[in-house]
Amino acid sequence: MHLHAFEVSVALIRELRALVARLQTHDADLASQIRRAASSVPLNVSEGRRRVGRDRAHVWRVAAGSAAEVRAALLVAEAWGYLEASSLREPLALLDRLLAMLWRMVH
Secondary structure, eight states: OHHHHHHHHHHHHHHHHHHHHHHHTTOHHHHHHHHHHHHHHHHHHHHHHTOOHHHHHHHHHHHHHHHHHHHHHHHHHHHTTSSOGGGGHHHHHHHHHHHHHHHHHHO
């Protein structure tokens, strides 16, 4: 499960590259926030693989929080009209899948 969550989180970043580049022209701060939060997910998933007990669960909860932040930021970008809703289908589907994996990893 842990390796699969890492792979999905990296796939999410690949899916976000063009969207974040497009968003950069409208709102550089929001684009930067998405980059940081999206990068945090695989980094924390990977870090958690080397931790044990509550410490492991903590970094996986941080990964889930970052994934939720990416999801919210994409919806905010769409609400501002910076990104089209149709361009968010795949990233949002990956985020939902990833959040479900992280929930199972923590619980």
